[in-house]
Amino acid sequence: MTVSVKQYLKDNREQNLERLKRFLAIPSVSTTSSHKEDVLKAGEFVRDYLNEIGFEKVNLEETGGHPLVYAEWMGAEGAPTALFYGHYDVQPAEPLELWDSEPFQAEVRDERIFARGASDDKGQVFMHLAVFEAFMKTQGALPINVKVIIEGEEEIGSENLNPYLKNNLEKLAADFALVSDSGMVETGQPTMLYGLKGFTGLEVTLRGAKRDLHSGLYGGAVKNPAMALSQLLAGMKNEHEKVLIEGFYDGIEELDQEERDLMNAAPGEDYTRSLDIPETTPEDGFTVNEHLMARPTFEVNGIFGGYQGEGTKTIIPSEATAKLTCRLVPGQDPMIIQDLLVKHIEKHVPKGVHVSVKREPLSAKAYKVDPAHPLIQSAAESLSAAFGKETVFVRLGGSIPVVESFDQLFGIPVILLGFGTPEDNLHAPNESFPVNHFDLGMEVLVDYYAKAAKLN
Amino acid sequence: MTVSVKQYLKDNREQNLERLKRFLAIPSVSTTSSHKEDVLKAGEFVRDYLNEIGFEKVNLEETGGHPLVYAEWMGAEGAPTALFYGHYDVQPAEPLELWDSEPFQAEVRDERIFARGASDDKGQVFMHLAVFEAFMKTQGALPINVKVIIEGEEEIGSENLNPYLKNNLEKLAADFALVSDSGMVETGQPTMLYGLKGFTGLEVTLRGAKRDLHSGLYGGAVKNPAMALSQLLAGMKNEHEKVLIEGFYDGIEELDQEERDLMNAAPGEDYTRSLDIPETTPEDGFTVNEHLMARPTFEVNGIFGGYQGEGTKTIIPSEATAKLTCRLVPGQDPMIIQDLLVKHIEKHVPKGVHVSVKREPLSAKAYKVDPAHPLIQSAAESLSAAFGKETVFVRLGGSIPVVESFDQLFGIPVILLGFGTPEDNLHAPNESFPVNHFDLGMEVLVDYYAKAAKLN
Incomplete structure (x- = not known):
């Protein structure tokens, strides 16, 4: 079954890239009030695409700020329901003179797509939409039920997201959440992020x-x-x-040897070289990776x-x-x-x-999902299969507020399927995303949505 | 003998105040190049006064910067020689709008002389000059030999003073130095400053x-x-x-009980009130005064x-x-x-x-003269007699670079006879000097110069 979905994606590769470029061409800079219309246009782009795919209840939801796109496809009776989150707004492109090509005119060179939002997060959102389309066009259905929220205020703190979530707990109820707004530890190194600080x-x-x-x-x-x-x-x-x-x-919680091994298997930067420090200084009794990820x-x-x-x-x-x-x-x-x-x-x-x-009035709770959880293990398998390399399991020292919200409000596992790379220049000039992560990432998603259907 | 000197000062009080006002009227701001001519004029004022008094070798000495006034009177055969130091330059008066009267138009009110330089240091320099005049006019001689250096660069760091001193060691040779560029711990409280950090x-x-x-x-x-x-x-x-x-x-050196008593007898500020701190925190084993002065x-x-x-x-x-x-x-x-x-x-x-x-390239050595030294004891007696109050002995936490220079280059005791008060607003708007410190200070100087004659 998935062969034909993947074949569809291959057959439509150029078309998808062109459509992604149109998405990236909208300067949906949420931080700048003069771009308000552009932010709206990007939201409409997502809304229209979801309508075209065959989603239902597709709507630009008022939030008090930039709207968020809601849509759902609930036709997979008996299958689990995923809540897919992403954002269509982007950071400002300034300083423009540091870009080697136009930030809102995507250009492929050196096997990367260069544009503001290519990695964070339009590119990754688009991969899901293209995969949904492929399923619908080839199978007439998605393998699981999917609820989609794509917001337009992530780069300005998602101020209106939490109130929206709280007001729509029932409508948004799902078995797990899926977020593609993060990255891998190295280009080409499939990475399963299973915890945040x-x-x-x-x-x-x-x-x-x-x-x-x-x-x-x-x-x-x-x-x-x-x-x-x-x-x-x-x-x-x-x-x-x-x-x-x-x-x-x-x-x-004590860090058991199994998890320590998992963390220490993740590739580490040579910090003394990359940061020019005399030596690393992790907490006594822990390795650098252990402290970075879990202490x-x-x-x-x-x-x-x-x-x-x-x-x-x-x-x-x-x-x-x-x-x-x-x-x-x-x-x-x-x-x-x-x-x-x-x-x-x-x-x-x-x-x-x-x-x-x-x-400090802001705070966040740490998040962690058991790395042995079937939804995590399946994701890792899909990643390993597509990228042809063993997936590493990592926890991140940073926070992703939406993950904490999903965890707190819905109590569901949040699967972080991130395809970005450390070289993506997020929030900086010359943001880019590897073309093959676009192709392989969609393979992962096809595989993973299919696998998730069997995990109820 | 001193009666007639003091009487001369009383008889000429108004005349002296008028002459001081003319000295204070010269805006000899050494920090500002547009006042270069004024600085020179103030130097000439001092030079001319010393000439008039009957000093010899009176000269505006080239230093590379603003000149310094040299003069000597060496007619007291067998008596000791004092090296008197002061400065005729002043700080800028800005911000002018914060002055209640013109900074370079001295005004007496509330028993104080208000003008830039009234305390630092023209007023104090002038007191010595007026006393020299009184001795010469009434006795035809000074009780001791006196060498005078009054510089014009104290407020800009005395950059050219040390080279001048080094190049004129023999010419400037003296038995002790006398500096009136400091103050008392309280208005009316005679203070013998016998150490600097x-x-x-x-x-x-x-x-x-x-x-x-x-x-x-x-x-x-x-x-x-x-x-x-x-x-x-x-x-x-x-x-x-x-x-x-x-x-x-x-x-x-260990702080002996005698010196501790001396220091602790000096009046102390109520710091918790004046500075709004919860408590003072001197070094363990020492009082606040001891730490401030000697640790x-x-x-x-x-x-x-x-x-x-x-x-x-x-x-x-x-x-x-x-x-x-x-x-x-x-x-x-x-x-x-x-x-x-x-x-x-x-x-x-x-x-x-x-x-x-x-x-930090700049540094200074601490300075201390034995408080029992006859030159110090005599100064204290003169102070107590004129001000009608027991003199307190203090050491200061700050540095006075010229004192260190005299100590290092000449190895002679430096007597700090300061008549300023904590309310003088040095370097600030509304600088002033108590009129009675002007009168009493000159009594001290008459007395002290006479006493010093007997200390060879």
């Missing part, structure tokens, strides 16, 4: 005297807030990269206080500030971790300074 | 990756330079304000790295920098201390980051 943060300011002081006239009488901040921060992480916040690691982190994102100009100014700064964020793993609740941070700061602030804390 | 510093930068990194994608692999810097700094001073640099305190300090003058804007940016900064300076006490060599700092940094820099150090 959560996030919390805060800003701490220590204030000494109400103004900067002459270090000669006051040095010895007052606490130096920059030193106080250093002492406070140094008490929050030791030289073995262990976070010293009481309770920070509580409730985190929480605590980072100073910024620190500042006192004189920053040329030369010397002999002051005792009035205040010093640090911006702190943590990446969290399953078992850590972002709100509880933030509380622990605040408690630690209040308990350990050196004497002689006033302390104030600004809590 | 030295100074050294450096800037340290820790670099991790060659660019800022996404904290989700790299957190756990690389050392955070802002955290590394905090750990490094926290290892340089403990929570009891003890500097942990190996060898930092070596060679510092070295180690301060972070500035710290910066990573994101400083609004909200959160989840990066691992590429680098972080701290600007560090120490105030030093007798027994500490600034160059050796700088070496110790560098050694400590190189030894203790956390792994995973590159370190670079920029040494």
Whole structure:
């Protein structure tokens, strides 16, 4: 059965590429109000395509901001239902002079499609749509039920997505979610992303005297807030990269040897070369891959206080500030971790300074699906088969907010089938996407949609 | 004998105030090239006055920059020779709109003389000149030999002073130096300043990756330079304000109880109120006054790295920098201390980051004269007598470069007879000087010059 679907995709390859180029030609830059009409046009492109394929209830849904496209095909009785998510908006193309070809005039060269959105996320959204079309044209049906939401505000924070999801829990109910808005660890290296980190943060300011002081006239009488901040921060992480916040690691699941092996099998960058660092410094007892993927982190994102100009100014700064964020793993609740941070700061602030804390209002919970889950294993098999290479299993240190939303609101597994590569230049000039990832990715999807039908 | 000198000053009080006002009326702003002629005029004012008094070898000496006035009176055979230093240049008056009267049109109100330079240093220089005149007019001689250097570049760093001193060691040879360019701890509180701190510093930068990194994608692999810097700094001073640099305190003289008592007798500010700090934090085992005056300090003058804007940016900064300076006490060599700092940094820099150090080229040695020295005791007696209050003995946390130069080049005691007050607004709008400090200060000088004659 799938042969003919795949054959259809081969037969229509040029046509699909041309249609993708038309999609990429719409400058649907959601961050820029002057592109409002273009964003809408891209939404209409998706809507019209889904109508043409034969989806039902196809609609540009009002959200208060840019609309999102909803559509569903529920004809696979007894088969599971997938909720497919993607976005049709893109980042600005500026600075334009750094592009080697027009950002909204896709060009294929060096076996890549160059255009804003080629990888993030129009290209990947389009692959699903083309696969849906191929199924419908050759089989008259999809192997599973599919609900589609393609939003137009991902690049501006998806502000209206969560309210929409919450208001449509029943309508959007599905057995699993499918997101293609991520990438592989290397070009051509099939990658199964089965976990993401959560996030919390805060800003701490220590204030000494109400103004900067002459270090000669006051040095010895007052606490130096920059030193106080250093002492406070140094008490929050030791030289073995262990976070010293009481309770920070509580409730985190042990990393078993099987999963460690899985992570360590993923190819690693030679960071000392690529980043020009003297050595890597993972947490004591863990490899770099293990820490990157499965251990929480605590980072100073910024620190500042006192004189920053040329030369010397002999002051005792009035205040010093640090911006702190943590990446969290399953078992850590972002709100509880933030509380622990605040408690630690209040308990350990050196004497002689006033302390104030600004809590970061945004947070995210970590997400993880069991790598042995049949939906994950099937995806990995489809990836390995199409790319002719064993799939690696990785967890990512970053967050993808929509994944957390699906996890929290629907409690369903989220399958991250990402086809991008580290060389795609996301959000940068010369964004591109490998042509063969376009071809092979669609093979994966054909295979995976068919496999998913049997997993109910 | 001194009665008639003092009487002469009383009789000529208005005349002297008028002459001082003419001196203050010359906008001798050395920092501003458009005032070059005015700076010269102020030098000529001093030169002409010294000529009129009867000084010899009076000359505007070329220095490469603004000239300095040299003059001498060597007629007191067998008596000691004083080297009197002051400066006739002033800070800019800007912002002019914050002055309540014209900065270069001296006005007496609220028992203070308001004008740029009233306290720093024209007013204090003038007091010596008027006293010299009084001695010459009434006695036909000064009680001691006096060599005078009044420079025109103090407010721009005295760049040409040291070369001049070095080239004229013999000509300037004296038994002690006299500097009136400082102040008292409180208005009306006679103060004997018998020590100054030295100074050294450096800037340290820790670099991790060659660019800022996404904290989700790299957190756990690389050392955070802002955290590394905090750990490094926290290892340089403990929570009891003890500097942990190996060898930092070596060679510092013990503070005996007598000197502690002297320092603790000086009035102290209520810092928690005046600076709005929760508490003072002197070094363990020392009072605030003791630390301020006689113990070295180690301060972070500035710290910066990573994101400083609004909200959160989840990066691992590429680098972080701290600007560090120490105030030093007798027994500490600034160059050796700088070496110790560098050694400590190189030894203790956390792994995973590159370190670079920029040494501050300027430095100063601490200065101290034995408070029991007869020249100090006599000065204190003259101060107590004129102001009708017991003189307090203090050491200052700051440096006065000319004092270090006199100490290093001539090896003579430097007597700091300062008549300024904390309310003088030095370098700020509405600079002023108490009229009675002008009167009483001249009484002190008459008394002191007479006393010094007997101290050979």
